Amino acid sequence: MNDNDTTTHLGQRAEDLAARFLERRGLAVIARNHRCRGGEIDLVCRDGRTLVFVEVRLRRNGDFGGAAASITPAKQRRVVLAARHYLSATGRHCDACRFDCVLLDGKRLEWIRDAFAAD
Template sequence: MAVTNSMGNNDTTTSAGKLAEDLAAHFLEKRGFTVVARNFHCRGGEIDLVCRDGKVLVFVEVRLRRNAAYGGAGASITTTKQRRIILAAQHYLLANTRAECDCRFDCVLLDGANIEWVRDAFAAG
């Protein structure tokens, strides 16, 4: 599942991001997740993937780094980025769920040909 092998140098950031999200969705589905939404946007935030892992709703941030010169994919998930994801998750919950449910924040990091899943990467509180 190498990201770099299937993308040329002229690909746009958008198409690279879409490919990374597709790879992450496939990776998680193979582990029993169900993808329920992609690219949920609200004012001030975005969630790449919203999944179900059993009864738990999982908000997934997908990060792609083709080159580690500025740090790996995980280094790009700053505190500010986490706050935006949490904000978007709150909006998603208000708009899409009728009852309380357990939630968590995971990250799928793609660094070149490597894929890493970070379960419970950060918390909302």
């Protein structure tokens, strides 16, 4: 396997593609790969006055379900945990927040706004 095919590299390329896609639609990327114990946020964006936490999922094939199927309730809880940590660590206040997903299945990209809720 060459280095260009590693999971980390492919994930980074998917996040870059998602960031460009969202920026072309008017969102501003303000942070990437915020990690905390127990969770991670791929992209943090601003959409007007709304803070958007974005989960990017890539699936090269559908053998185990597509990208959407990989966002399980457990994964959602980890993203929410990381979002809370981000808000606390940065001192940001969030009157309007949402959780979006950018799904990449093969060559197809899908943006799901308000994909899940914090509670």
